[in-house]
Amino acid sequence: MSFWHTAQNLDRRIIYVVLFLVVTYVLIKPIGLPIVVNRETQRAYDAVDKLAAGSILFVSADYGSSSIPEMLPAEKAVLRHVFRKGLKVIAGGMWNEAGAMHDLAWQEVSKDFPDKKYGVDFVNVGYKPGAGVLLERMISDAHQALLGIDFYSKNFSDLPLMGEFKTMKDAKMVFAFTSGDPGEKEWVKMVTDPLRMPFATAATAVAVPGQMPLLQSGQIIGILKGMGGAAEYELLVKSPGSAIAGMDAQSATHILMVLFIVLGNLGYLMTRKQTT
Amino acid sequence: MFAKDMVATFWMDVLFCAAVLTMIARSRAGKRIPAVNKVVGLDALDEAIGRATEMGRPVHYSPGIGDLQNAQTLASFSALTYVARKCAKFDTTIIVTNRIPSVYPITEEIVRQAYVQEGKLDRYSEDSVVFYSSEQFAYASACVGMMNRERPAANVLLGGFWAESLVIAEVGSQIGAIQIAGTANTHQIPFFVAACDYCLIGEEIYAASAYLSKDPVLMGNLVAQDWAKMTLTVIVLVGALIATVSPGANWLATLLNR
Amino acid sequence: MRREGPVIFAAIAGLAVIISGLFATDALKVVKDELDQWYLITTAFMVLVGLINLNLLHVRKISQKKEGWGYSIVLLAGMYFFIVFGLMRGSLGDAQYGWAYNATIVPMSATTFSLLMFYIGSASYRAFRARTAEATVLLLSAVVMMIGVVPIGRVIWSRLPDITSWILDYPNTAGIRGIQLGACIGGMATALRILVGIERGHLGGEG
Numbered sequence: 027m028s029f030w031h032t033a034q035n036l037d038r039r040i041i042y043v044v045l046f047l048v049v050t051y052v053l054i055k056p057i058g059l060p061i062v063v064n065r066e067t068q069r070a071y072d073a074v075d076k077l078a079a080g081s082i083l084f085v086s087a088d089y090g091s092s093s094i095p096e097m098l099p100a101e102k103a104v105l106r107h108v109f110r111k112g113l114k115v116i117a118g119g120m121w122n123e124a125g126a127m128h129d130l131a132w133q134e135v136s137k138d139f140p141d142k143k144y145g146v147d148f149v150n151v152g153y154k155p156g157a158g159v160l161l162e163r164m165i166s167d168a169h170q171a172l173l174g175i176d177f178y179s180k181n182f183s184d185l186p187l188m189g190e191f192k193t194m195k196d197a198k199m200v201f202a203f204t205s206g207d208p209g210e211k212e213w214v215k216m217v218t219d220p221l222r223m224p225f226a227t228a229a230t231a232v233a234v235p236g237q238m239p240l241l242q243s244g245q246i247i248g249i250l251k252g253m254g255g256a257a258e259y260e261l262l263v264k265s266p267g268s269a270i271a272g273m274d275a276q277s278a279t280h281i282l283m284v285l286f287i288v289l290g291n292l293g294y295l296m297t298r299k300q301t302t
Numbered sequence: 303m304f305a306k307d308m309v310a311t312f313w314m315d316v317l318f319c320a321a322v323l324t325m326i327a328r329s330r331a332g333k334r335i336p337a338v339n340k341v342v343g344l345d346a347l348d349e350a351i352g353r354a355t356e357m358g359r360p361v362h363y364s365p366g367i368g369d370l371q372n373a374q375t376l377a378s379f380s381a382l383t384y385v386a387r388k389c390a391k392f393d394t395t396i397i398v399t400n401r402i403p404s405v406y407p408i409t410e411e412i413v414r415q416a417y418v419q420e421g422k423l424d425r426y427s428e429d430s431v432v433f434y435s436s437e438q439f440a441y442a443s444a445c446v447g448m449m450n451r452e453r454p455a456a457n458v459l460l461g462g463f464w465a466e467s468l469v470i471a472e473v474g475s476q477i478g479a480i481q482i483a484g485t486a487n488t489h490q491i492p493f494f495v496a497a498c499d500y501c502l503i504g505e506e507i508y509a510a511s512a513y514l515s516k517d518p519v520l521m522g523n524l525v526a527q528d529w530a531k532m533t534l535t536v537i538v539l540v541g542a543l544i545a546t547v548s549p550g551a552n553w554l555a556t557l558l559n560r
Numbered sequence: 561m562r563r564e565g566p567v568i569f570a571a572i573a574g575l576a577v578i579i580s581g582l583f584a585t586d587a588l589k590v591v592k593d594e595l596d597q598w599y600l601i602t603t604a605f606m607v608l609v610g611l612i613n614l615n616l617l618h619v620r621k622i623s624q625k626k627e628g629w630g631y632s633i634v635l636l637a638g639m640y641f642f643i644v645f646g647l648m649r650g651s652l653g654d655a656q657y658g659w660a661y662n663a664t665i666v667p668m669s670a671t672t673f674s675l676l677m678f679y680i681g682s683a684s685y686r687a688f689r690a691r692t693a694e695a696t697v698l699l700l701s702a703v704v705m706m707i708g709v710v711p712i713g714r715v716i717w718s719r720l721p722d723i724t725s726w727i728l729d730y731p732n733t734a735g736i737r738g739i740q741l742g743a744c745i746g747g748m749a750t751a752l753r754i755l756v757g758i759e760r761g762h763l764g765g766e767g
Contacts, residue, residue, distance in 0.1 A: 034689075038476070038682040045681050059711035064721070091666040092439055092465065092673035126652045126661065152653065155604075159596045178653040206464045207368075207487075220306065231709075232465070232489040238733040239740065254709060277712035279677065284703050286685045291699070294689050305584045312582045318745075322752055369603070373747035376754065403610030404603060411763075433613045437665070439672035451627070465673060472679040475686070486743035488736050493680070496687035504739040508746030511759060519758055527749045534741055 030300070034293030041286055045279065052278040059274055066241065067258040070226035070248025073199065074104065079112035081198040082191055086213065087119035087127040089205035093230050097203045098130060099269035100228035100256035104201055105135045107263045109142050116191050118151040118172065120160065120208040125152025125177035127203075145185040152177030157208040161216035164194045195221060205230040210237055214245050228255060309560040321529050325522035335522045343482050343500040344513050347381070350456035350480045351388045359455035360395035361385065364445065364470065365409055366461020366485065367401040367438060373508070374486050375405060378461035379412060380511030385458060386416035390425065397452060398431040401441040406433040442466035446473045459483040459498070460507055463490045471497035484510075567757040574755045614639065638664075701727060 063071075077083065085104070089097045108115055117128040128150040136142055144150075151172045154160055163171035168191060174182050182188035190196060194217055202225070204210050210227050218225035224247050229237055231252030240246040250259055253276060256269035304312060329335055354361045363385055365378040382398065389396040398413055400406040410431040417426035434444035446469060449457070457474035459467065460483070467483070467490045474481045475497050483494040484502025494501045502510075505527070512520035541554050573595055580588035618632035642660070649657040688703075690696040707713045708724025753759035 036685065038685075041681050041685060042678045045678060049677070059715060061711050062714060062721070064725070090438065090669060092669040094666070094670060123652075126658065126666075129653070129658070130662075152651075155600050156596070159600070176653075177651070179650060207372075207462075230465075235728065235732050235736055236488045236740075238728060239737045242729070242733060251709070254711075273711055277710040279681075280706045280710045281712060283681050283684055284706055286681065287688045287699070287703065290685050291688070291690055294691075303583060305582060308582050315578075315582070318748065319752060322749065323756075326756075326758070373750045376759070377746070377750050380759070402606075403608075403613075404606035406613060407609060408763075429617070432617060433610045435614075436607065436610060437669070439669045443672055465676065468676055468679050468683065469672065472683055475683070486739070486746070488739050488743075491739070493683070496683040497679075505742035505746030508743075508750050511753075520753070523749055523753060523758070527745050530745045530749075531742055534745070 028297070028300070030293045030296035032293070033289050034291075034297060036286070036290070045282060048278050048282050049275050052275045053272075056271065056274045057277070059277055061254075061257050061261055061270065061273060063258040063262060064251075064255075066249045066251065067255050067262070068248070070201075070228075070250055071107070071259060071262045073224050073226050073247045074107055074113075074201070075111065077111065077113055077198050080114065082114050082116060082187075082196055083108055084194065084197040084200045085115050085117045085128070086200065086202040086204075087117065087124040088121050088209045089127065089203050089230070090121055090123045091126070093205040094127070094130075095268070095272065096230050096253045096256060097205060097228060098127065099253070099267050100250050100259060101127065101131045101203050102135050102267060103256060103259040103263050103265060103269070104228070105131055105148075106138070106265050107259070109135065109139045109147070110263070114146075114187055114190070115148045116151060116187070116197065117148065119153055120157045120212065122153045125150055128152070129177065145180075146187055149185050149187045149191075150177040158212040158216050161194075161212055165217060165221065166193060168193050168196075194223075197223070199224040199226070201226050201228070203228045204237075205233060209233070210240065210246065214240060219245060226250075228259075307559055310558050317533075318526075318530050322523055322526040325526040326519050329518040329522035332518075335518065336525050338509070338513065338521060338524055341502065341506050341509060341513055343484060343502040343506065344381075344510060346480075346482050346500045347385060347458065347514070348388070350458065350482055351385065351392065351394060353480055354389075354455035355392045355394045357455045360397050360452055361389055361456045361458065362445075362449060362452070362454035362474075362479070363396060363398045363458045364461065365398070365400065365405060366459070366463050367441060367466065368462025369402045370404050370408075372462045374460075374462040375402075377508045377510055379408065381458070381460050381507075381514065382409060382412050383416065384510075384514040386413045387420060390417045390420040390422050393422070393425060395427075396430055397448065397454065399441070399445050399448065400431070400433045401436060401438070403433060403436060406431065438464065438466055439469075442469045445470050449473050449477055449479070453477050454479050457481045457483075457498075459485075459494070460502070460510065461485065463487060463494075465490075468493040468497060474498075563760070563763060566763055567760070571755050571757065574751070611639075701731075 074083070085101070087101065105115065118124060132148060132150060142148060154172050156163070160171055169182055169188070176182070176185065200213055200218055200223060202210055202213050204227055210229070213225060217223060225245065226248045227237060227246055228250035229252070234249060234251045237246060237249055241249055250256055253269050253272055257273045260267050260270050325335065351361055363382055365375055365382060368375045386396055396413060398409050400409055413431050414426055417423050434441045450473065457479040459470060459481070463485045464487065467485070471481060471483060471494060481498035482500045483498040484507040485491060485494065486504050486507060491501065491503055509524055512524040544551055544554055576588055576591045577595060579585070580592040615636070618636055621632045622629045645657060645660060652658050652661055684702070688699045690699050704720070705724055705727060707716060708720045713720040713724065750759065
């Protein structure tokens with residue numbers, strides 16, 4: 027069997043092993059490739075930066091534990107930015123792991139902001155069922171829609187920040203971390219378009235192309251595109267984290283996949299040439 | 303009278319419904335309706351079921367992981383009806399896997415009815431339709447395990463799919479199954495194109511009920527859909543022209559946003 | 561009536577929701593809100609249906625000692641552990657329940673999701689072949705996108721990220737818009753067919 031025939035019919039296990047080895051090596055020994063902030067990330071950052079101190083930002087975790095590597099670093103970076111600006115955060119979501127994701131982010135970020143208090147600067151209302159129906163109800167009565175208790179089963183009456191947040195109209199902006207449905211479409215349809223509210227997202231890389239029409243129409247101000255967007259935001263808030271650390275591995279993986287694709291195509295073309 | 307910004311939406315809905323009802327009336331009156339293009343993926347269903355029958359291996363069908371609110375899941379039921387009847391007719395084992403508990407009783411009833419209509423209720427097995435888990439990747443893992451054990455010769459994935467799509471499709475490719483996939487979720491279409499033999503893109507899955515049944519009423523409905531698309535295309539072209547020739551003029555956008 | 565009843569109910573409920581969305585009517589809004597509540601409650605009860613099916617399937621597998629019946633025991637044990645523990649502790653906000661969840665479900669979900677890296681590698685290698693002109697265009701745009709979106713793309717060629725942005729902003733967005741418009745119309749047509757009772761696939765075996 028010729029080399030080119032083998033090249034176009036590589037055993038997939040070889041691909042898996044090589045991928046694993048390269049990713050592991052680069053994670054252990056990073057290269058330090060420069061990261062440049064793109065305009066969509068900058069727009070999202072500027073939108074948060076423009077908010078006045080004391081404004082309420084609604085942060086929505088519409089992702090599950092499988093998307094943690096892309097979404098959680100983005101959420102932590104955004105929270106750092108928000109706390110530095112003196113903004114307040116109501117954290118909820120349409121996915122059933124929303125509360126858990128916010129809890130992970132808050133537990134880590136709050137260590138760097140000891141002056142920020144739960145219930146005063148940040149409230150995790152967790153997941154409540156209903157998706158688009160939930161969002162629609164939050165426009166008229168957020169407390170009733172959110173069932174009056176937070177993720178830790180505390181009553182809203184015990185949380186001072188909830189006294190300032192009675193409906194979605196009390197929030198100045200929505201920042202959604204989305205990895206599927208329900209996600210940004212529900213936010214645009216039910217809340218941000220009707221209320222003409224600024225809306226930014228952090229999306230998993232595969233979901234980004236689907237959000238581009240909303241970005242171009244101005245219904246989304248800015249998008250953090252996957253782990254790259256999270257890394258750029260970490261750069262903007264000057265708090266390097268796991269997203270920046272993972273970008274070298276992502277670069278290496280993409281290059282390796284391209285090399286395999288090129289090898290496969292060379293094998294195909296050379297074999298076809300030999301046959302003709 | 304109208305809710306905020308709903309005037310244009312109302313009139314467009316009325317026009318669309320009028321087009322659909324007109325085509326339904328024409329079809330019922332026996333009048334000629336335009337022919338529909340071939341949808342290669344749907345034509346391949348017979349080939350896939352035939353292959354599974356010859357090899358004596360099952361057909362795996364997944365209606366996706368969307369819930370009943372999702373139009374893709376509803377569209378998938380039509381294709382499942384067709385596939386289940388063919389499998390019942392040719393005594394081919396069918397395995398329908400479900401992620402959503404509310405979808406499971408419907409798929410179960412569809413498959414059971416298919417066997418009843420073919421007069422083979424005794425051949426129907428309760429293990430044909432299973433609910434695995436509401437958790438996305440638990441469902442994907444269960445599908446992968448089932449596919450490795452049962453080695454289906456045909457893998458039909460029609461409905462709303464998300465990140466688990468490539469896991470299921472790639473394992474289907476590894477076991478050598480013929481794969482027909484379709485979803486309207488734009489972020490998963492590339493994965494299906496890469497991993498499957500046939501891929502229905504976007505609204506092609508909504509054509510399944512009409513295309514497979516060849517029912518004139520449903521075919522008429524399909525034509526009305528195409529009229530609506532053509533109308534939207536014209537509006538887009540007009541808007542693009544206006545934006546190019548006179549960038550400040552936004553009367554069309556204002557009209558559509560009323 | 562067994563077939564007509566659900567069709568009539570679907571039509572009335574669907575029309576009530578549509579009209580309450582299009583017109584500013586308080587009366588229909590009350591109906592819609594009530595239907596929303598019914599939907600949420602029914603969906604929650606459907607979880608019970610899934611639970612019962614899982615039990616039947618795996619208990620039958622264990623009793624008949626079918627292949628892999630040991631895994632069925634693990635599944636049922638895990639399922640009932642989380643049900644009982646969750647009922648005792650309340651929610652994910654509880655520290656101990658949260659720990660159990662974070663120690664099991666989270667890493668397992670992340671692990672299965674991570675398989676995608678390997679699968680996309682093998683799928684890309686297999687699928688992106690320059691067999692036809694269209695396949696070549698697909699191949700070239702995929703290669704440009706894959707390199708352009710990561711930091712090494714800018715190192716290889718400083719203009720590559722700009723080309724990637726152009727592909728994302730123009731051809732991609734145009735294609736996505738077209739597919740989404742078509743899919744929306746298809747969804748509307750499907751919904752209309754269900755409302756007028758032509759499509760009955762969801763009732764089991766017809767349409």
